[in-house]
Amino acid sequence: MRPLLLVIFLGCLVLWVMMPTNTYRGKWLLQLRAKTDSTYFGQQGTTMLIYTFPVLFAAVLGCVYLHLGKKLNDNKSISSPKEDRLTVWKKPALVKGPLGIVSMTELLFFVMFIALLVWSFWEYLHNGFQGIEATAAKKGEKLWVSKLGAAALRLGLTGNIVLAFLFFPVARGSSILPLFGLTSEGSIKYHIWLGHICLALFTSHGVCYIIRWIAKHNLLNQIREWDRTGVSILAGEISLVGGLVMWVTTFPRIRRKKFELFFYTHYLYIIFMLFFILHVGITYAFISLPSFYLFLVDRYLRFLQSQRKVRLISARVLPCETVELNFSKTPGLQYSPMSILFVNLPSVSKLQWHPFTVTSNSNLEQDKLSVTIKGDGSWSKKLYQMLSSSSSVDHLEASIEGPYGPVSTNFIGHDTLVMVSGGSGITPFISVIRELIFSSSVLKIKTPKILLISSFKSSSDLTMLDLILPLSGAPLVLSSLQLQVEAYVTREKEPATENVKPLQALWFKPKATDAPASAILGPNSWLCLGAIISSSFVIFLVLMGLLTRYYIYPIDHNTGLDYPTSAQAAFNILLMCVSIALAASGAVLWNKKQNTMEARQVQNMEASSAYGSPASFYNSDKELESLPRQSLIQSTKVHYGERPDLKRILFECKGKSVGVLASGPKKMRHEVATICSSGLADNLHFESISFSW
Numbered sequence: 001m002r003p004l005l006l007v008i009f010l011g012c013l014v015l016w017v018m019m020p021t022n023t024y025r026g027k028w029l030l031q032l033r034a035k036t037d038s039t040y041f042g043q044q045g046t047t048m049l050i051y052t053f054p055v056l057f058a059a060v061l062g063c064v065y066l067h068l069g070k071k072l073n074d075n076k077s078i079s080s081p082k083e084d085r086l087t088v089w090k091k092p093a094l095v096k097g098p099l100g101i102v103s104m105t106e107l108l109f110f111v112m113f114i115a116l117l118v119w120s121f122w123e124y125l126h127n128g129f130q131g132i133e134a135t136a137a138k139k140g141e142k143l144w145v146s147k148l149g150a151a152a153l154r155l156g157l158t159g160n161i162v163l164a165f166l167f168f169p170v171a172r173g174s175s176i177l178p179l180f181g182l183t184s185e186g187s188i189k190y191h192i193w194l195g196h197i198c199l200a201l202f203t204s205h206g207v208c209y210i211i212r213w214i215a216k217h218n219l220l221n222q223i224r225e226w227d228r229t230g231v232s233i234l235a236g237e238i239s240l241v242g243g244l245v246m247w248v249t250t251f252p253r254i255r256r257k258k259f260e261l262f263f264y265t266h267y268l269y270i271i272f273m274l275f276f277i278l279h280v281g282i283t284y285a286f287i288s289l290p291s292f293y294l295f296l297v298d299r300y301l302r303f304l305q306s307q308r309k310v311r312l313i314s315a316r317v318l319p320c321e322t323v324e325l326n327f328s329k330t331p332g333l334q335y336s337p338m339s340i341l342f343v344n345l346p347s348v349s350k351l352q353w354h355p356f357t358v359t360s361n362s363n364l365e366q367d368k369l370s371v372t373i374k375g376d377g378s379w380s381k382k383l384y385q386m387l388s389s390s391s392s393v394d395h396l397e398a399s400i401e402g403p404y405g406p407v408s409t410n411f412i413g414h415d416t417l418v419m420v421s422g423g424s425g426i427t428p429f430i431s432v433i434r435e436l437i438f439s440s441s442v443l444k445i446k447t448p449k450i451l452l453i454s455s456f457k458s459s460s461d462l463t464m465l466d467l468i469l470p471l472s473g474a475p476l477v478l479s480s481l482q483l484q485v486e487a488y489v490t491r492e493k494e495p496a497t498e499n500v501k502p503l504q505a506l507w508f509k510p511k512a513t514d515a516p517a518s519a520i521l522g523p524n525s526w527l528c529l530g531a532i533i534s535s536s537f538v539i540f541l542v543l544m545g546l547l548t549r550y551y552i553y554p555i556d557h558n559t560g561l562d563y564p565t566s567a568q569a570a571f572n573i574l575l576m577c578v579s580i581a582l583a584a585s586g587a588v589l590w591n592k593k594q595n596t597m598e599a600r601q602v603q604n605m606e607a608s609s610a611y612g613s614p615a616s617f618y619n620s621d622k623e624l625e626s627l628p629r630q631s632l633i634q635s636t637k638v639h640y641g642e643r644p645d646l647k648r649i650l651f652e653c654k655g656k657s658v659g660v661l662a663s664g665p666k667k668m669r670h671e672v673a674t675i676c677s678s679g680l681a682d683n684l685h686f687e688s689i690s691f692s693w
Contacts, residue, residue: 047286051164055176055290056537062175063530070526092677092686100189100666101673101688110193117158117197124154145215152208159201160280160288166194167291171298172404173529183406185340185355186689192250199247206240229562236279242271259377263352274573282569296577297532300584301520302401306344306353311514312398313368317388319501320461321375322424324359327400329369329517332594334362337431338689339405341371346397348383357427358403361434363442364470369403369517372467374424387506394509400517412439414685415655417448420646420672422455425664428689430468432661433483440480449482451653453644455668459489459496463503465636485636486644493641522591536583543575647675656683663689 094102102110128150136146168176169187177187213219225233246268249255255262273292277285311328318324325343339358344350360370375384387393411417411432419429429452439445456462465487521528552563552571650660650672658681662672669688676686 047283048289051287052289052293053537056293056533058179059175059290059294060530060534062179063526063533066175066178067524067526067530090685090687092673095670095673095677099193101669117161120161121154121158124157125151128154141216145212148208148215149212152205152212155201155208156205159198159205160284162194162198162201163276163288165291166191166198166288167295169194171291171295172402173298173301174294175526175529176294178406184404186406195247195250199243202240202243206237226566228564230565231281232279232566235275235566239272239275239279242268242275246272260352277569277573278566281565282572285569293537293576293580294533296580297529297536297584300580301529301532301588302342304584304588305520306399306401308399309511309514310398310400310517311510312396312508313510314508315387315396315506316467317384317504317506318460318463318466319503320456320458320463321381321384322461322464323373323375323380323384323387324467325371325373325398326360327369327398327517329362329367330519331366332523333369333403333517333519335403336405337361337411337435338428339403339431341369341403342401343371343373344399344401345383346399348386349379352379353401354379357431358405359427359430359434359467361431361438361470363438364434367516369400372424372427372430372464374427376424388504393506395511396508397514411436411659412445412447414448414657414659416451416653416658418451418453418650418653418658418660420453420644420660420662420664420668422664422668423457423461424464425662425668425689426452426454426464427467428663429661433468433481434470437481447481448659449655450484451649452483452485453488453646453649454485455488455490455644455664457489457491459492459640460501462487462489462638466503483635486649487636487638488642488644489638489640490643495638495640520591521587522594528587528591532580532583532587535586536579539582540576540579543579544572547571547575646671650675650684651681653683657685658683660684660686661689662686 090103090105092101093104093107094100099110129147132146132150133143136143139146168174169182169184169191171177172184174184177184209222210219213222222233223237226235227233245265249258249262249265312325313328314326316324316326335358340355341358342353342355344353354373356371356373358369359372360368362369373380373383375381417432417436419432421429433450433452436447436450440447452468454465456464465485468485519525521532552568650658660672660676662669673686673688675681676684
């Protein structure tokens with residue numbers, strides 16, 4: 001099934017490749033338009049059929065494939081020999097440089113994509129320069145001015161190809177990324193690459209046109225032009241300005257130091273896409289529509305989920321300025337290790353949403369969803385100060401989006417699993433260890449030997465190791481796991497004995513308006529998502545056909561004038577949003593009954609648990625804080641005043657397949673990637689865990 005879906009998706013790429021050729025423009029497209037030029041869809045129906053439908057169809061089939069895979073528990077399967085032969089393509093090919101850590105597969109596709117863009121631009125330019133001398137003489141303008149205009153147009157056409165892929169990596173719940181074995185958080189770098197290329201092409205497109213207008217002494221008239229039936233120049237300028245503002249704030253120095261500025265300016269994507277469609281018209285926008293359409297579906301579902309208030313039951317405040325938040329959840333909410341949860345706390349900031357790694361395990365902890373937050377930025381520091389202050393906080397309002405994570409994991413397929421972390425980078429590995437605890441103790445599956453190498457600045461950070469085990473049953477199940485922890489405290493020569501703050505536990509009172517976290521689309525979320533995509537597109541086609549047939553076509557037919565391009569594009573955007581809202585809202589309401597039943601079961605369980613009173617549920621975990629954790633202590637060795645010799649440690653790892661995961665500072669991840677890609681040890685298989693590069 002997966003190869004078929006990939007063929008369908010890559011077939012759309014072939015259409016983009018054909019687009020600049022004379023055969024496509026002069027023969028195939030004309031024949032298709034002649035057969036599909038109806039009073040319901042017009043010539044825009046041809047473009048929609050060619051560019052939009054195949055990708056959405058592949059997305060729907062992908063949802064069915066992922067649903068069946070979930071039912072068959074594919075995520076518990078061990079890697080096959082065929083997959084092992086492909087591991088050489090997953091090894092880092094580039095470590096340092098503007099692209100960050102890049103595997104052989106990523107590098108190959110990147111080169112192929114750049115080759116596609118270069119070839120498309122050259123073919124566009126070759127076709128555009130044919131007969132340009134006669135055209136320039138007819139218009140009475142210099143030849144270089146005409147060629148500059150032709151090149152500017154082709155830069156925009158090439159940028160549109162990049163735009164067609166731009167939103168796939170950021171559609172967190174889309175089925176396209178899992179078909180390629182990708183996750184949204186792992187694909188952020190692809191979105192960054194595409195964004196840089198796209199805006200570089202569009203900026204060049206605009207600059208070339210401005211130079212052309214200056215050369216023709218017609219700058220002021222051109223920049224204010226909003227053509228009735230052609231290209232709207234003013235709309236393009238507004239779109240480009242919005243894109244440039246976003247682009248400036250995405251560079252690492254600004255994004256890391258001024259995250260709020262980056263976060264808020266990124267909402268300008270609405271202006272960027274809206275005025276881009278008004279600029280080129282809806283017919284040509286269908287080329288870049290599929291990824292944006294899937295993004296809109298995902299974004300609206302995230303909006304609906306974010307409107308729910310989630311019950312926050314407890315928090316653990318660590319002395320290393322770290323907070324663990326524990327949310328109540330329904331048993332039907334399942335997620336994979338290393339999943340990401342977006343959290344909003346209005347008492348800290350009403351508008352900001354921040355992503356955090358989920359540290360709990362949906363199998364071991366069926367009624368809890370936990371994230372760990374390190375106090376590195378202004379938002380997290382404000383949260384830590386609020387919870388660690390002497391004034392008690394009895395309730396904390398919260399909303400979440402997610403969790404989002406890989407469809408399947410392959411940790412069990414290794415002989416040894418080495419996890420290298422720095423600081424708060426340990427958080428993704430907590431969920432991995434808990435998953436392996438479940439596999440070894442409950443499923444009775446043989447798990448790999450685990451080596452956790454964690455580097456911390458001070459001894460107070462060692463308290464993060466206490467989060468490795470869940471609050472219940474940890475000492476009993478850890479004995480079945482081959483776990484070795486090597487902790488390094490780099491800035492202290494010996495353990496600190498003064499001013500050591502104890503771990504603080506907080507329990508929050510529930511409110512009637514709060515509900516346990518649940519899956520927005522229910523247990524059959526992939527199947528439901530496929531239904532949303534297909535039904536919303538059908539609704540869109542029906543509404544667009546009715547609009548064209550009974551409103552736009554009569555005006556064109558009776559007046560003899562073409563209906564304004566921008567107005568038609570605006571109508572189509574509105575109908576698209578309405579269609580997505582209707583389909584997604586209907587699906588959420590359909591699953592609301594099931595989610596409500598599960599939420600009531602959780603509430604009843606909370607009310608009757610422990611010592612028979614509702615309040616006792618929020619205090620029952622206090623006893624667990626003092627339980628001995630001898631198994632973990634015996635498995636942990638702490639090194640003071642030194643850094644890990646990663647090269648020696650990794651080369652000493654035995655086994656045919658050694659999985660190496662790295663999470664933390666960029667320099668550390670690059671060091672691990674360099675060791676694994678050196679070729680000195682063929683059994684090392686590297687994977688970097690990072691939001692950015």
